[in-house]
Amino acid sequence: QAKAAGRATYTFYTSDMLVRTKRRGRIESTLLSESFGEQFHLAFQPITDLATGRVTSVEGLVRWRHAAADRVSPQEVITVAEETGLIVDLGAWVLHEACEIATTLPEEINMAVNLSPLQFGRSNIVDIVSRTLKDTGLPARRLDLEITETLLLEDSPRIVDDLRALRALGARLSLDDFGTGYSSLRYLRRFAVDKIKIDRSFIEEIGRNRDHSSIVHAIINMANSLGIRTVAEGVETAEQLEIVRAAGCSEVQGYLISRPLRKAELDRFLTDRPGW
Numbered sequence: 001q002a003k004a005a006g007r008a009t010y011t012f013y014t015s016d017m018l019v020r021t022k023r024r025g026r027i028e029s030t031l032l033s034e035s036f037g038e039q040f041h042l043a044f045q046p047i048t049d050l051a052t053g054r055v056t057s058v059e060g061l062v063r064w065r066h067a068a069a070d071r072v073s074p075q076e077v078i079t080v081a082e083e084t085g086l087i088v089d090l091g092a093w094v095l096h097e098a099c100e101i102a103t104t105l106p107e108e109i110n111m112a113v114n115l116s117p118l119q120f121g122r123s124n125i126v127d128i129v130s131r132t133l134k135d136t137g138l139p140a141r142r143l144d145l146e147i148t149e150t151l152l153l154e155d156s157p158r159i160v161d162d163l164r165a166l167r168a169l170g171a172r173l174s175l176d177d178f179g180t181g182y183s184s185l186r187y188l189r190r191f192a193v194d195k196i197k198i199d200r201s202f203i204e205e206i207g208r209n210r211d212h213s214s215i216v217h218a219i220i221n222m223a224n225s226l227g228i229r230t231v232a233e234g235v236e237t238a239e240q241l242e243i244v245r246a247a248g249c250s251e252v253q254g255y256l257i258s259r260p261l262r263k264a265e266l267d268r269f270l271t272d273r274p275g276w
């Protein structure tokens, strides 16, 4: 009985692994192809000010244009890109594309771009950002760079220098997925970020789980007292929106306001929806 179950599990596991391996191979060869820019596009998710209902920024999120792409999450593409080191090229492409498109948006709207920790270790991110801003003509103050706690955890002087240099260019820094890593208040003083994005996993549970609610309140209070703006990620219900608003959160991002949109859809969204 146990043996049969074990074998069944084993069979399932290997075929699942095979599918994954094949899929990863396909992602990898897409990333390696010379025209890889044609195989990806960006989707843009609006981030809204809770006080005014106006869009403050949009987050550019990578999407893979492949027949099977609907079954492959962006997270998986990013993971393969990180494991192969191809994230350096993909990340630079995303940055350029996002900045170029940002120049076609209303001036008061910023563009948020995710940076992988590996883009710091394996490339000169300061040069890449500064060159991209020059090439596209996007003013640095309109670029929000999203970094994760994992990056800060490395606690390396080179990363501290890079982050300072990026801010010195005029770009803004957001701490993404806050609360999921080894969040430390120490980072917030040391690295001077402009925004904290509270991870979706806390927002999801906010009306139901008292610990999560307390954590969200604590993050918002702490950020407010340090003069750092907060974004609640993954707001899906009106109830969640009201809770984070009452808690003093600055901005929201989530399906309740909008899913990530293609550029043409974003343009329509921005004209149709000037504020609350």
Ligand code: C2E
Residues within 6 Å of the ligand: 045, 060, 061, 062, 073, 074, 075, 078, 091, 094, 114, 115, 116, 146, 176, 177, 200, 233, 234, 235, 236, 253, 254, 255, 256, 260
């Ligand atoms: P993230 O940076 O935290 O981006 C937010 C993710 O949450 C997006 O997933 C977005 O579609 C999703 N989301 C937003 N609102 C809601 C909601 O109300 N409900 C639910 N269920 N989900 C919501 P996406 O586009 O699948 O991206 C996943 C992650 O992949 C991103 O998380 C980011 O870490 C990574 N990623 C995406 N594009 C890039 C990129 O260009 N570079 C890097 N380094 N990472 C990227």
Ligand code: MG
Residues within 6 Å of the ligand: 059, 114, 146, 176
């Ligand atoms: Mg992000």
Ligand code: MG
Residues within 6 Å of the ligand: 176, 177, 197, 233
């Ligand atoms: Mg996020």
Ligand code: MG
Residues within 6 Å of the ligand: 176, 177, 199, 200, 233
């Ligand atoms: Mg997240």
